[in-house]
Amino acid sequence: MPPYPPEKTQIMDFPSIRPSSRQPRLAIIASFTLIAVFVIWLILPRSPIPQDEVLPIPIASKAVAVLIGETVSGTVTFIQPVPTAPVTVSGEVKNLKTSAKHGFHIHASGDLSNGCTSAGPHFNPFDRTHGAPTDFYRHVGDLGNIEADSQGVASFSFEDKMISLNGPLSIVGRALVVHAGTDDLGRGGDDESVKTGNAGARAACAVIGLAP
Numbered sequence: 001m002p003p004y005p006p007e008k009t010q011i012m013d014f015p016s017i018r019p020s021s022r023q024p025r026l027a028i029i030a031s032f033t034l035i036a037v038f039v040i041w042l043i044l045p046r047s048p049i050p051q052d053e054v055l056p057i058p059i060a061s062k063a064v065a066v067l068i069g070e071t072v073s074g075t076v077t078f079i080q081p082v083p084t085a086p087v088t089v090s091g092e093v094k095n096l097k098t099s100a101k102h103g104f105h106i107h108a109s110g111d112l113s114n115g116c117t118s119a120g121p122h123f124n125p126f127d128r129t130h131g132a133p134t135d136f137y138r139h140v141g142d143l144g145n146i147e148a149d150s151q152g153v154a155s156f157s158f159e160d161k162m163i164s165l166n167g168p169l170s171i172v173g174r175a176l177v178v179h180a181g182t183d184d185l186g187r188g189g190d191d192e193s194v195k196t197g198n199a200g201a202r203a204a205c206a207v208i209g210l211a212p
Contacts, residue, residue, distance in 0.1 A: 059083060062080075062210070063165055063172050063209060065209070066206050069203045069204030070203075072094065074092055074204070075092065076089065087159065088158075092153065092154065094152065095152050096203070097148060098150050099149065102154065102178055102182065103144075104145055104176075105143055105177050105183075105199070106143065106174055106208070107122055107123060107175040107176075107205075108120040108124070109174065110174050110207040110208070112207060119177060119205055122140075123140050124140060125140060125168070130142060130185075130195055132144055132186065133162075135185075135186070138186075140169055141171070143160060143163075146178070172210055173209075176206050176207075181199050181200025181201070182200075183198070183199040184199075
C-alpha cells in the first residue's frame, strides 16, 4: 500500500480584532455635554436675593450675668459698642467677705448643671498661664479681682481689651465666677498660682447671656 501522504497542517484564519471606537466616542460626547451644561448655567440670568431676605450677621453689644451663690449675689453687665472696642465690665456684688479682694474670672463652660463646679477652668483658648488683666500672657478669662467694702459690697466698672462679645473670644454663653479668696494674679510662685491664682472656692456664678 502506498504510504499515507503527510498530514497537512490546517491553518485557522481568525478574523482580526479591531479596537472598538464606541467608547471614545461616548466619552467625547459626555464631555461636550457637561461643558455645554456648564456654559448654559453660567449665562442664565439669576434673580438677586431680596434684601429683606438676607440675614445680617448679628453683632452683640450688651450681655448680662446674674450671679447666684449660697450667700453671694449680684448683677454684672458687659458693654461693647463695636466688635473691635474694649468691653466695659460693671456691676455690683453683695455678701462678699468684707474689705477683701475676690477673684473674678470668665470660665470656659456655661454649664452650671452641677453648680459653679461644672463651669470648668478659666477661659483660656491660647493655652497660656494665669496672670493679671494687664498681662499679655494671661487667660482670656482673667479679670483680676473685685474689692468688697466694709459692708461686703463690691461696686466696680473697668475695661478689658481681651474679652469680647463677638468672634472667637466671645464670652457669651460662658460662665462668670466670683471666688471666695483673692487672686494672686499668677505671682504666688506655685503651680496653682499659674492655673487659678489661688483664688479659692467659687462663691457665686452665672451664665453670661445676651441682653437687648
